[in-house]
Amino acid sequence: xxxxxxxxxxxxxxxxxxxxxxCRSSQSLVHNDESTYLSWIQQRPGQPPRLLIxxxxxxxxxxxxxxxxxxxxxxxxxxxxxxxxEDVGVYYCMQSTQFPLTFGGGTKLEIK
Amino acid sequence: xxxxxxxxxGRVKPSETLSLTCTVSGVxxxxxxxxxxxxxxxxxxxxxxxxxxxxxxNPTYKSALKSRVTISVDTSKNQISLRLRSVTAxxxxxxxxxxxxxxxxxYYSVDVWGQGTTVTVSS
Numbered sequence: 001x002x003x004x005x006x007x008x009x010x011x012x013x014x015x016x017x018x019x020x021x022x023c024r025s026s027q028s029l030v031h032n033d034e035s036t037y038l039s040w041i042q043q044r045p046g047q048p049p050r051l052l053i054x055x056x057x058x059x060x061x062x063x064x065x066x067x068x069x070x071x072x073x074x075x076x077x078x079x080x081x082x083x084x085x086e087d088v089g090v091y092y093c094m095q096s097t098q099f100p101l102t103f104g105g106g107t108k109l110e111i112k
Numbered sequence: 113x114x115x116x117x118x119x120x121x122g123r124v125k126p127s128e129t130l131s132l133t134c135t136v137s138g139v140x141x142x143x144x145x146x147x148x149x150x151x152x153x154x155x156x157x158x159x160x161x162x163x164x165x166x167x168x169x170n171p172t173y174k175s176a177l178k179s180r181v182t183i184s185v186d187t188s189k190n191q192i193s194l195r196l197r198s199v200t201a202x203x204x205x206x207x208x209x210x211x212x213x214x215x216x217x218x219y220y221s222v223d224v225w226g227q228g229t230t231v232t233v234s235s
Contacts, residue, residue: 031215033215033216039221039222048226048227048228049208060221094159099174100176
């Protein structure tokens with residue numbers, strides 16, 4: 001199975017400041033069709049997960065443009081340009097390139 | 113608006129079978145390019161993909177669970193079902209029904225999640 005390693009485990013951030021989360025894959029996530037199926041998911045406290053980014057850098061409908069995704073191959077990053085209070089929660093990367101689909105261990109974003 | 117609602121008994125006895133249902137509204141379970149997925153969340157294992165069934169009715173399972181799991185679809189009721197046999201304490205957690213899409217041009221990943229249903233394994 002592909003292992004996704006997220007860093008940091010926890011990220012205390014000041015409101016209005018940027019935040020960055022890294023996701024490293026144990027194997028390349030480039031599919032035979034040449035697409036890279038890496039997504040980012042947010043889970044606010046007490047809520048189900050919510051899709052933010054798909055295929056590395058595509059923002060899902062309704063997601064604020066302060067969220068952006070980048071990366072290639074085995075290294076990916078989620079960036080929040082200016083953290084807002086509603087961004088508190090746990091962020092997961094997820095790969096769909098190879099079965100079984102797998103998730104990173106999560107990064108907890110909290111406000112300083 | 114697409115909605116997914118999980119339902120099922122909150123408690124299952126060890127060695128018995130867990131059965132959950134996901135009722136889908138706002139879209140047909142037979143609509144391409146979707147696949148209907150079960151994901152579970154537990155404190156010890158984080159988010160874990162269990163498997164899915166495609167809009168064509170073809171299931172794919174996580175290998176480690178394959179011998180115990182069945183995902184099926186009832187198109188007349190627009191429902192997806194999960195059956196997990198011989199449960200142990202390790203199967204306890206929050207179970208989500210999720211809409212995913214098959215890989216390709218019109219792929220949108222896990223774009224709709226149910227609220228989740230909690231499963232306890234206890235005698």
